[in-house]
Amino acid sequence: MSETAQKLKPLKTWSHLSKNRRRPSEYEIVSVGLHFSTNDPDCAWEQDAGTFMNQWYRDYREGSPVNHEDWDTFRDPDELVYRTYNIIQDGQENYVDGLIKEFDDLEHDQGLQTEWVDALSKLYTPGRYILHGLQMASVYLAKMAPASTITNCATFQAADSLRWLSHIAYRTKQLSLVWPDYGFVDNEKHIWENAPHWQGFRELLEKALIAYDWCETFVAINLVLKPAFDEACLRQLGHAARRFDDSFLGFLTDAQAVDSQRSRRWTSSLVQFLQQNEANQDVLDGWVEKWVPLGDQAIDMFCAALPDSPSAADDAKRDCWSFRAGLGLSA
Amino acid sequence: MALLNRSDWYDIARDTNWTPKYVTEEELFPKEMSDCFDVPREKWETYDEPYKTSYREYVKVQREKDAGAYSVKAALGRMKFLDSADPGWKSILKLHYGGIALQEYAAGMAEATMARFGRAPGMRNMATFGLLDETRHGQIQLYFPHEYVSKDRQFDWAHKAMHSNDWAAIATRHAFADIMSGRDATSVALMLTFAFETAFTNMQFLGLAADAAEVGDVTFSNLISSIQTDEARHAQIGTPALKILIENGHKEKAQKLVDIAFWRNWRLFAVVTGPSMDYYTPLAKREKSFKEFMVEWIVGQFERNILDIGLDVPWYWDTFLEDLNTTHHGMHLGVWYWRPTVWWDPAAGASPDERDWLEEKYPGWNDTYGKCWDVIIDNIKNGREDLTLPETLPIVCNMNHLPIVGVPGKKWDVRDHYLDYKGRRYHFGSKVDRWVFEQDPDRYAGHQGLIDRFLAGKIQPANLEGALKYMGLQPEDCGKDAHDYAWVWNYNKPDKVAV
Numbered sequence: 148m149s150e151t152a153q154k155l156k157p158l159k160t161w162s163h164l165s166k167n168r169r170r171p172s173e174y175e176i177v178s179v180g181l182h183f184s185t186n187d188p189d190c191a192w193e194q195d196a197g198t199f200m201n202q203w204y205r206d207y208r209e210g211s212p213v214n215h216e217d218w219d220t221f222r223d224p225d226e227l228v229y230r231t232y233n234i235i236q237d238g239q240e241n242y243v244d245g246l247i248k249e250f251d252d253l254e255h256d257q258g259l260q261t262e263w264v265d266a267l268s269k270l271y272t273p274g275r276y277i278l279h280g281l282q283m284a285s286v287y288l289a290k291m292a293p294a295s296t297i298t299n300c301a302t303f304q305a306a307d308s309l310r311w312l313s314h315i316a317y318r319t320k321q322l323s324l325v326w327p328d329y330g331f332v333d334n335e336k337h338i339w340e341n342a343p344h345w346q347g348f349r350e351l352l353e354k355a356l357i358a359y360d361w362c363e364t365f366v367a368i369n370l371v372l373k374p375a376f377d378e379a380c381l382r383q384l385g386h387a388a389r390r391f392d393d394s395f396l397g398f399l400t401d402a403q404a405v406d407s408q409r410s411r412r413w414t415s416s417l418v419q420f421l422q423q424n425e426a427n428q429d430v431l432d433g434w435v436e437k438w439v440p441l442g443d444q445a446i447d448m449f450c451a452a453l454p455d456s457p458s459a460a461d462d463a464k465r466d467c468w469s470f471r472a473g474l475g476l477s478a
Numbered sequence: 479m480a481l482l483n484r485s486d487w488y489d490i491a492r493d494t495n496w497t498p499k500y501v502t503e504e505e506l507f508p509k510e511m512s513d514c515f516d517v518p519r520e521k522w523e524t525y526d527e528p529y530k531t532s533y534r535e536y537v538k539v540q541r542e543k544d545a546g547a548y549s550v551k552a553a554l555g556r557m558k559f560l561d562s563a564d565p566g567w568k569s570i571l572k573l574h575y576g577g578i579a580l581q582e583y584a585a586g587m588a589e590a591t592m593a594r595f596g597r598a599p600g601m602r603n604m605a606t607f608g609l610l611d612e613t614r615h616g617q618i619q620l621y622f623p624h625e626y627v628s629k630d631r632q633f634d635w636a637h638k639a640m641h642s643n644d645w646a647a648i649a650t651r652h653a654f655a656d657i658m659s660g661r662d663a664t665s666v667a668l669m670l671t672f673a674f675e676t677a678f679t680n681m682q683f684l685g686l687a688a689d690a691a692e693v694g695d696v697t698f699s700n701l702i703s704s705i706q707t708d709e710a711r712h713a714q715i716g717t718p719a720l721k722i723l724i725e726n727g728h729k730e731k732a733q734k735l736v737d738i739a740f741w742r743n744w745r746l747f748a749v750v751t752g753p754s755m756d757y758y759t760p761l762a763k764r765e766k767s768f769k770e771f772m773v774e775w776i777v778g779q780f781e782r783n784i785l786d787i788g789l790d791v792p793w794y795w796d797t798f799l800e801d802l803n804t805t806h807h808g809m810h811l812g813v814w815y816w817r818p819t820v821w822w823d824p825a826a827g828a829s830p831d832e833r834d835w836l837e838e839k840y841p842g843w844n845d846t847y848g849k850c851w852d853v854i855i856d857n858i859k860n861g862r863e864d865l866t867l868p869e870t871l872p873i874v875c876n877m878n879h880l881p882i883v884g885v886p887g888k889k890w891d892v893r894d895h896y897l898d899y900k901g902r903r904y905h906f907g908s909k910v911d912r913w914v915f916e917q918d919p920d921r922y923a924g925h926q927g928l929i930d931r932f933l934a935g936k937i938q939p940a941n942l943e944g945a946l947k948y949m950g951l952q953p954e955d956c957g958k959d960a961h962d963y964a965w966v967w968n969y970n971k972p973d974k975v976a977v
Contacts, residue, residue: 155954158627161637176624177617181583183640183651184659192660193651195924199510200660229614230548233541240534251481279494283594283602286609290590295583302586302609305593309606310533316491320482332490340496353500 174226180219181295206359208291213362213427218294221420224412232303236310243314243402250395256325263391264326266454271396272319273335273345274380275312280352281376282308284368291361300413304369307406314399344452347445348376354441362421366434369414371442374470377407378463379449387456411470418474432477439478442467484532491532492599495519512595513664515728525598525722529714536607540614543704550700551622559695560626565960566758566825567693572632573758573822574686575623576639577646577750581654583616584640588658588666592715595663601715605663608671608712615705622701631954635821642950645928646749646820649879652925653746657739660921664719665735672716673739677780679709681751685771689755692763717787724788734917736784737792741910744798745805745878752806753813756836757827758960767839769802777802794910801908803840807847808883815854816868816881817957818942819949825960826851829968846887858966871929871945875907877914879927882907899923 160171163180184191184204191204215221227235250256259267285305292298323331330338339345355367385400421427443464450460471478498506509516531539560568589612592605619636626633639647657669683706690699723732755768766774777799781791792798814824827836828851836843857865872881873894882905884892895906899919906912915922928945931937937948946956 155631155952157629158631158634160627161624162634163637173621177620180637180641181580181616181620183580184584184587186641192655193648193925194655194660194921197924198660198921203511229540229610229617230544233537233544236537237541240537244534247481275491276494276496279599279602282606286590286593286606289609290587290594298587299613302590302613305606306533306610309603312494313487313491313533316487317482319490320487336493336496340499350500353498353506357501357505 172226174223174228177228178223178226178296178299182293182298185218185293203359204291208293208361211293211360211362212430213421213424215293215421215424215427219296221294221296221417223296223300224416225409227299227303227409232306236306239402239405240310243399246395246398246402247317251321255393255395256322259326259393260391262454263388263393264322264329266387266391267322267393267396268326268329268331268334269338269342270344270380270384270449270452272315272322272331273338273342275315275319275335276339277345277348277352277376277380278308278312278315280356281305281368281373282312284352284356284364284372287356287359288361288364288368291359291364293361297417300410300417304406304410307410310406311403314403318399342452344449347441347448348372348380351375351438351441351445355438362430363434365414365417366431367438369410370418370435370471370474370476371438371467372445373407373410373414374467375442375446375463377404378466379446379459381407382466383450383453383456383459383463386459387453390455415474418476422475428475435471435476435478439467439471484530484535488530488532492603494599494602495523507595507597509662511591511662513597514662515664515723515726515731517597517664517722517726517728519597521722521726522597525600525718527600527604527714527718529604529711531607531711536610540610540708543707544614544618547618547701547704551697554697559697560629563695564693564760564825565823566760566827567695568630569822569825569957569960570686570754570758571623571626571695571698572630572635573750573754573820574682575619575633575636576821577650578682579616579619579623579636580640581650582612582619584612584654584659585670586610586612586616588661588670589712591658591661592663592666596667597664598719601663601667601719604712604715608715611708611712614708618701618705622697631952632821632823632957635955638950639821643928643931644819644821644949644951645874645879648928649749650746652877652879653742656742656921664723667716667719668723668732668735669739670716671713672720672783673736674743675709675713676716676783677740677776678743678747679706679713680775680779681747681771683709685766685775686751686754688765689759689763692765693760717783720787720789729788733789733792736789737794738914738917740780740792741794741798741914742878744801745880745907745911748801748806749809749813749880753810753824753827756806756839757810757832758825761827761829761832761835764835768806769839772802794913797908797910804846804885805883807840807843808885809880811847811850811886812872812881812883814959815866816872817959818867818946819951820957821951821955823957823960826854826965828855829965831968832965846885846889849887855966855969858963859969863963869942871932871942873905874927874929875911876904876925876927876930877906877911877922880907 164171164175188209190196190201192201282305285301285308289298289301292301319331351372355372358364358367381400381404385397388396446463447460450463453459586609589605589608593602593609596602596605623633623636657674658666661669683702687699687703720732752768784791813820814826817824833848854866874880875882895909895912897904897912937944
C-alpha cells in the first residue's frame with residue numbers, strides 16, 4: 148500500500164453517484180449501475196469470451212447499431228423500484244378485485260347479449276397468447292438492456308403482461324361457467340392460430356420475439372406492438388364493449404391502460420434518451436419503418452372483426468401514429 | 479356465480495404455448511438459449527411447478543414482506559447497532575452485501591433467460607416472478623447498506639465489488655457465470671434453482687440469519703430470512719424440469735450439470751460463508767459451526783432432495799464430506815493473510831477461547847491450522863506485522879479462482895492438479911475442479927484469472943501495490959485485522975510489544 152496516498156474524503160452515497168453532488172433518491176441508490184456484464188464489451192460474463200452466451204451479448208447488445216456514451220444515465224420517469232411497484236399494483240389489484248366482486252354480485256355475465264358473448268370468445272379471451280408473448284418479449288428486453296434502469300422498466304412491463312394474462316384467464320373461466328357453449332377455455336388456441344383477425348398480431352409478435360437486437364426488440368414491442376395492442380385490443384375493444392353493455396370489460400381495459408400509460412412514459416423517455424445521439428435517429432426511423440406496416444396490418448385485421456366499430460381501425464392507427472410522431476419518429 | 483379460486487383458472491394462464499407460423503420453432507427457441515438437452519416441445523407439456531402463486535397474490539404478499547423488512551429497519555435505528563457491533567460482524571455485512579447484492583440482480587437476468595426461453599409456460603411464468611424476486615434482492619440489499627457508506631468506505635463495495643477486478647469478485651462472477659448467466663434456460667433451472675437455491679441459499683440466508691439474530695442484528699436477520707422466502711418459491715422451478723429430463727433419458731447429462739453447479743457453489747461458500755460462521759461471528763453468538771450448518775442443510779436436506787428426484791449424490795461426495803473439515807479453514811487463513819486485497823476486515827477468530835471452540839468442532843484444528851496461527855501470533859507479538867502481510871499473490875485455481883489450499887502440519891497435502899489444454903497449462907485446487915474443466919473445456923479455456931493477467935503484464939506495476947490498484951482498492955478500502963490484533967494479547971506468552 149502506498150504510504151503517500153491521499154486520504155479519501157468520507158462518502159455520502161455510492162462512489163459512482165458522488166459526482167452528482169446531490170442527495171440521491173431511493174430510486175437512484177437501488178437502480179443505477181447494477182449491470183456489471185456491461186463492463187467488458189467483449190466478454191459480458193466471466194468465462195471464455197467465445198461461449199455462446201458471450202457471443203450473443205456481443206451480437207445483440209454491444210453490437211447494436213444504437214449507441215450512447217453513458218447508458219447508466221437513463222432514468223425511469225416514474226422512478227419505480229420493486230418496493231413501490233408492489234405497493235402501486237397491490238392497490239390496482241384491489242380495485243380490480245372490487246370490480247370482479249361488484250359485477251359478480253350483479254350477475255353481469257348472465258345478462259350479456261349472445262352476439263357479444265361470441266365476440267368475447269373471439270376477440271377477448273384469445274388475448275392471453277399475445278399477452279404472454281408480450282411478457283416473453285419484455286423479459287428479453289430486461290435481460291439484454293445495456294442499463295439496469297432500462298432493465299427494471301422492462302421487468303415491470305413483463306409483470307404487467309402476466310397480470311393481464313391472469314385476469315383474462317380468470318374471466319375465461321367465469322365466462323365458460325355461464326356460457327358453456329361458446330368454446331371458452333378450450334377454443335382460444337385454435338382462434339389465436341387460425342382466426343384471420345389475430346394473424347396480424349401473431350405475425351408481428353412472432354417476428355418481434357426473434358428481433359434479438361435489444362433495441363430493435365424495444366422498437367418492435369414498445370413503439371409498435373404494444374401501442375397497436377393497446378389501441379385495438381384495449382381502447383377499441385373497450386369502446387365496443389360499452390356499446391354492448393359490457394361495462395365490466397370497459398372498466399378492465401381502462402385499468403389495463405393505466406399500466407400501458409406507464410409503459411409509454413418510459414418508452415418516451417428512452418426514445419428521447421436515444422435521440423441524444425443524433426446517429427441513433429436514422430436507426431430508430433429505419434426500425435419504425437420496418438415494423439409499423441406489420442403493426443398497422445395487425446390493427447386492420449383485428450378491428451375488422453370488432454362488431455359495430457367501423458372507425459376502430461383508423462382511430463387506433465391514428466393514435467399509434469400520433470404517439471410515435473410526438474416522439475419525432477418517422478411513422 | 480361464486481368468485482373463483484386460483485386453482486379454477488390457473489391452468490388457463492399457463493396454457494399459452496402455440497405453434498409458430500411466421501418464424502420457426504428453432505428461431506423462437508434456439509437450443510443454445512433454451513434447452514441444451516433438446517427435449518421435444520410436447521414433452522415439456524407435463525411441466526408442473528409445485529409452488530404456485532398468482533400475480534394478485536404475489537404483489538400483495540411481497541408488499542407485506544417489504545413493509546415488514548423496511549419497518550424493522552426504520553424502527554431499530556440501525557446506525558446505533560452498527561456503532562456498537564463487533565468488527566467481525568461488520569465484516570460479515572460488508573462481505574455479504576458486496577458478494578451478493580449485484581449477483582442477485584444478475585440472477586434476475588438468468589430468471590429472464592428462463593422466462594423468455596423456457597419451454598414450458600409454467601416455467602416462464604414462475605421465472606417472471608423469479609425475475610421480480612431477484613430485482614427485490616438486488617435493490618433491498620443495496621438500500622440497507624447504503625446508509626453505512628458515510629461511516630465506513632468499505633460499505634461502498636456493496637455496489638462496487640462486482641464491478642471491480644478484486645479476486646473475490648472474479649471468483650464470484652466466474653462461479654455464477656457458470657451456473658446461471660452463461661447458461662441456457664433449462665440448465666439455469668437445474669444449476670441455479672435446483673443445485674444452488676434449494677441448497678446453498680439456505681446456508682447464507684437461514685444459517686446466517688440465525689447467527690444474526692444471536693448477535694442482535696434483528697434488521698439483517700429479518701432481511702435475509704425474508705429473502706429466503708422468495709428463494710424457497712422460485713427455487714422450485716428446477717425440480718419439475720429435472721423430472722422431465724430424467725423421464726426423457728437425460729439423467730446422465732442432468733446429473734453432470736447438477737454436479738458441476740454443486741461443486742462451484744461449495745467452493746464459493748467455503749470462502750464466503752465458512753469464515754463468516756466459524757471465524758467472524760463473535761464466539762458467544764455462534765449458533766452452530768459452518769460444518770454443522772452444512773451437514774444440516776446440505777448433507778441432510780439436499781442429499782434427500784437429490785435422491786428423491788432420481789439423481790445420485792455427486793460422484794465426489796466423499797471428497798466433499800472430507801472437505802467440510804478443511805477447505806474453509808485454509809481459505810480463511812488465505813483471506814486473513816491477504817487481507818489488504820479484500821474490502822472487508824477479516825476477523826482472525828484465533829484467540830485462545832476461539833481455538834478451543836474450533837478444536838471442539840474440528841478435532842485436530844490446533845495441530846494443523848493452529849500451527850500457522852501460532853506463527854502469526856508470534857510475529858505480531860514480536861512486532862513483526864510485516865511478516866503477516868503478503869508481498870505477492872498466491873497461486874489460484876483456474877476453475878474457482880480461489881487460492882489453492884491444503885491442510886498444514888503433518889498432513890500437508892497441497893498439490894497442483896494441473897491440466898494441459900491447447901498449449902496452455904491450467905492449475906486446479908482439486909481433482910473436482912479439474913474434472914469440471916474437462917467436461918466443457920472451451921467454456922473456460924480462454925478465461926484469464928487474476929494471476930494469468932498478472933503474468934501477462936496487465937497489472938502494473940507488477941507488484942502487490944499494482945495488484946491492489948488493479949483490484950480497485952484504495953488504502954481506506956483495504957482490509958486489515960478486524961480487531962487490530964487485540965485477540966493476540968489474550969495469549970499468555972512473551973512480552974507484549976506494540977504493533
